[in-house]
Amino acid sequence: MTAVITLPASLDEQNFEAVIEQLARLPEDAKVLVDARHCRFATPYGLTALLCLAQSRTEKPDFAPPEDDQTASYWARSSFFRYAEELYTMRGTVPRSRATGDSDVLLEVTPVARNEDVHAIVGRIQEKATQILVQKLDLDPRATMSFVMTLSEAASNIIEHAGRGGWVMVQRYNWSKRRVGRDVVQIAVNDAGVGFRKSLETSRARALADRWDDAVALESAVINGVSRLQDPGRGQGLKGIRGFVHRFDGKLTVRSGRARIAPVIPDWDEDLPRQDDLPFFPGTQLQVIIPKRVPRP
Amino acid sequence: MTHIDVHSALQASLAAPYHDLVTRRTGLLVRTLIEHQLEGLADGSVAFLDFSRIGMLDRSCADEFVAKLMLPLTQEHPARNGYVVLHGVNEGHLDAIEQALLAHGLALVVQLPDGAAHLVGAVTDLERSLWTMVMAHGGVAVDGLAEAAGLARDEAQALLESLARRRLLRRDRDCYCPLGAAA
Numbered sequence: 269m270t271a272v273i274t275l276p277a278s279l280d281e282q283n284f285e286a287v288i289e290q291l292a293r294l295p296e297d298a299k300v301l302v303d304a305r306h307c308r309f310a311t312p313y314g315l316t317a318l319l320c321l322a323q324s325r326t327e328k329p330d331f332a333p334p335e336d337d338q339t340a341s342y343w344a345r346s347s348f349f350r351y352a353e354e355l356y357t358m359r360g361t362v363p364r365s366r367a368t369g370d371s372d373v374l375l376e377v378t379p380v381a382r383n384e385d386v387h388a389i390v391g392r393i394q395e396k397a398t399q400i401l402v403q404k405l406d407l408d409p410r411a412t413m414s415f416v417m418t419l420s421e422a423a424s425n426i427i428e429h430a431g432r433g434g435w436v437m438v439q440r441y442n443w444s445k446r447r448v449g450r451d452v453v454q455i456a457v458n459d460a461g462v463g464f465r466k467s468l469e470t471s472r473a474r475a476l477a478d479r480w481d482d483a484v485a486l487e488s489a490v491i492n493g494v495s496r497l498q499d500p501g502r503g504q505g506l507k508g509i510r511g512f513v514h515r516f517d518g519k520l521t522v523r524s525g526r527a528r529i530a531p532v533i534p535d536w537d538e539d540l541p542r543q544d545d546l547p548f549f550p551g552t553q554l555q556v557i558i559p560k561r562v563p564r565p
Numbered sequence: 566m567t568h569i570d571v572h573s574a575l576q577a578s579l580a581a582p583y584h585d586l587v588t589r590r591t592g593l594l595v596r597t598l599i600e601h602q603l604e605g606l607a608d609g610s611v612a613f614l615d616f617s618r619i620g621m622l623d624r625s626c627a628d629e630f631v632a633k634l635m636l637p638l639t640q641e642h643p644a645r646n647g648y649v650v651l652h653g654v655n656e657g658h659l660d661a662i663e664q665a666l667l668a669h670g671l672a673l674v675v676q677l678p679d680g681a682a683h684l685v686g687a688v689t690d691l692e693r694s695l696w697t698m699v700m701a702h703g704g705v706a707v708d709g710l711a712e713a714a715g716l717a718r719d720e721a722q723a724l725l726e727s728l729a730r731r732r733l734l735r736r737d738r739d740c741y742c743p744l745g746a747a748a
Contacts, residue, residue: 501628
């Protein structure tokens with residue numbers, strides 16, 4: 269019997285938890301149909317997490333695409349269907365992807381599995397990142413380097429630690445009607461790999477810990493810079509990401525297994541610094557949001 | 566002095582023509598290639614690694630390439646006697662290089678696009694001050710430097726020796742010289 273996983277109308281990082289809750293009730297080998305027919309909006313996090321969902325299932329899941337033409341068209345332009353068609357059995361018509369030069373998509377859904385993928389991502393995004401960050405977000409041109417470095421370090425972590433390929437996507441939004449009240453750029457770097465807890469299983473942090481779970485592993489890696497390898501040079505990537513997000517008034521969240529942490533929470537948003545005992549989802553899901561710069565009074 | 570183009574090393578290390586130094590894997594490949602080049606140099610040579618054609622550099626790559634290139638050279642008894650200066654480093658590269666060096670307690674002489682040499686990484690104010698004096702004088706003996714810095718001779722000697730062991734200055738008999746300068 270096929271279990272139906274219904275996507276919310278708005279599929280972002282927060283709402284994807286509802287999807288994980290539905291999945292958590294099912295055995296790993298259960299056949300699922302992901303029903304996106306009534307979905308109207310999806311962020312980079314939402315789209316890349318859907319691909320992770322498919323990767324994590326024992327049996328190839330089915331997928332019912334959005335009924336709304338504009339939504340389906342955007343998902344196609346974002347290259348979502350290009351990869352979803354490999355990972356899901358499509359139940360419905362999928363629009364063909366065509367290049368439109370969508371100015372708000374900095375980077376379409378892009379797989380990360382090999383060293384060269386990171387080079388390709390970095391090479392592709394630089395020009396557009398400069399354009400968007402400087403012209404739309406009023407950031408210093410030097411911010412582009414840190415922005416691209418954030419993307420490169422996060423994508424590299426998939427290759428180094430996840431044990432399977434993952435996904436990256438970057439998009440600009442006009443969030444004038446949301447609490448932040450200005451333009452933002454979102455980066456999502458998601459995988460369905462082993463996650464932080466398993467990756468750090470052989471680390472010194474694990475050996476010294478009284479308690480060991482996803483939340484402790486996440487905090488060890490993201491906040492304390494612990495790596496599975498005892499090398500003082502390790503852990504620099506995540507430290508750099510945290511520094512960049514903090515410096516540019518952004519927000520960073522990382523989910524792995526049953527835990528989620530928000531190591532950088534800006535004034536323009538509210539969130540819990542740490543959540544334990546969430547329903548399990550494999551791998552690591554990282555989201556960065558950088559808002560338009562507000563001139564200091 | 567030997568000039569090594571890091572961009573050429575990057576091109577030789579990867580199958581596609583990329584311009585950015587990103588990922589540990591790439592750092593390892595480029596370091597291995599450059600280590601082979603350094604092994605072929607005469608004892609005591611100064612190699613200028615030219616970053617001027619490199620796009621971006623991330624911290625993981627800087628750690629795997631720059632920091633791990635320097636670690637064997639700065640050991641108590643290094644297998645080979647050589648020096649490395651980074652040339653054509655821009656502001657964007659500098660942060661990644663500095664963080665990688667700091668994590669290992671290393672430092673390096675870095676030439677920025679304005680041509681000026683800077684000491685980057687884990688150095689104390691006193692070490693930096695002595696290094697700057699050597700750079701200004703072009704080659705000085707301990708006695709003169711100790712007096713100019715207001716230090717006891719033994720203290721100045723120990724600091725200069727430490728800077729030389731860390732490959733930030735070159736010792737030539739009784740003199741300490743900037744890297745690349747004649748004694």
